[in-house]
Amino acid sequence: MADEIPVGCARPTGSVEGEPGIALNPIEKEKSVKGGPAAMIKVGKKAPDFTAPAYHKGKFTNFKLSDHLGKWVVLCFYPGDFTFV
Amino acid sequence: MSVDSIFVHKMWNDTELSKMVKGGIPFPMLSDGGGRVGSVYGIYDEDAGVETRGRFLIDPDGIVQGFEVLTPPVGRNVSETLRQIQAFQIVRQSKGGEATPSGWKPGKATLKPGPDLVGKVWEVWKVEQAFD
Numbered sequence: 334m335a336d337e338i339p340v341g342c343a344r345p346t347g348s349v350e351g352e353p354g355i356a357l358n359p360i361e362k363e364k365s366v367k368g369g370p371a372a373m374i375k376v377g378k379k380a381p382d383f384t385a386p387a388y389h390k391g392k393f394t395n396f397k398l399s400d401h402l403g404k405w406v407v408l409c410f411y412p413g414d415f416t417f418v
Numbered sequence: 419m420s421v422d423s424i425f426v427h428k429m430w431n432d433t434e435l436s437k438m439v440k441g442g443i444p445f446p447m448l449s450d451g452g453g454r455v456g457s458v459y460g461i462y463d464e465d466a467g468v469e470t471r472g473r474f475l476i477d478p479d480g481i482v483q484g485f486e487v488l489t490p491p492v493g494r495n496v497s498e499t500l501r502q503i504q505a506f507q508i509v510r511q512s513k514g515g516e517a518t519p520s521g522w523k524p525g526k527a528t529l530k531p532g533p534d535l536v537g538k539v540w541e542v543w544k545v546e547q548a549f550d
Contacts, residue, residue: 335446344423346451349458374460376484380476383455385419387446388427396446399480405503406476410450410461410469412490414422414430418471 335394338386347385350399380408419448419455420469461487475503477510521548 338345374381380398387396398406411418422430427447436442448455453469456462461472471488483506488494505518508528516528519539529535529543 344425344449344451346423346449347419347455349454352454352458374474374482374485376482378482380474380480380482381455381458382480383458385448385450385455386424387448388424388431389446390442390444393424393428394446396448398476402480403478405478405507406474407499407503408419408459408472408474408476409494410419410456410459410472412466412468412470413420414426415434416490418491418493 335387335389335396335400338393338395340393345386347383350382350384350397380406419450421451421453421456421467422449423451424449473499475499475506477506519543519547521550523550526550 382397382399384395384397387394389396398408420427424447427449431442431447450456450469453462453464453467456469456472457464459472459474461470462468463470468490471490471492471494473486473494474482475484477483484502486494501523504524505522508516508518512528515530517531519529522528526547527542529539535542
């Protein structure tokens with residue numbers, strides 16, 4: 334499920350399933366900023382699937398949201414490590 | 419999840435958070451450098467380059483049942499998050515046969531929506547219960 338990932342000097346980061354693994358091109362970005370369908374989260378609708386690298390109990394792993402179907406997931410975003418709140 | 423790297427997550431856990439939580443953070447600390455995931459969830463602040471305090475409840479079918487977004491200076495109420503999950507679990511178990519009124523907590527009465535309850539909520543639920 335959550336395979337340990339090899340660690341190099343690169344900084345692996347999260348990516349949205351179904352989107353290319355590189356930064357959005359300017360046209361797509363424009364769309365999402367203007368609130369296209371991809372930018373809207375609605376209650377009662379599917380949570381966008383994503384994969385993100387994780388630090389978990391001493392290991393670097395990969396977390397894929399859809400691997401956790403069958404359980405409740407609390408997904409919390411926050412501004413930054415070592416900030417205060 | 420934040421825009422910090424997994425390396426910074428490790429250092430934050432090891433040097434500070436593990437002093438607050440015995441054994442360190444028990445759940446995965448996710449990294450979203452560039453804010454791609456945060457953008458899709460609508461909580462990435464492009465001007466500041468950070469993610470705002472978004473919290474999403476996702477049910478076992480992958481459906482978003484609720485969310486809350488705060489600006490950075492105000493922290494969350496974890497008890498309220500747990501209460502909401504418990505409420506959603508009761509609704510799910512009853513396949514929608516039960517609903518939880520305002521102020522509901524585990525152990526308190528739920529409502530059973532149906533023709534007999536229309537216009538009769540005042541008999542089974544009091545406003546004070548919203549503030550318990």
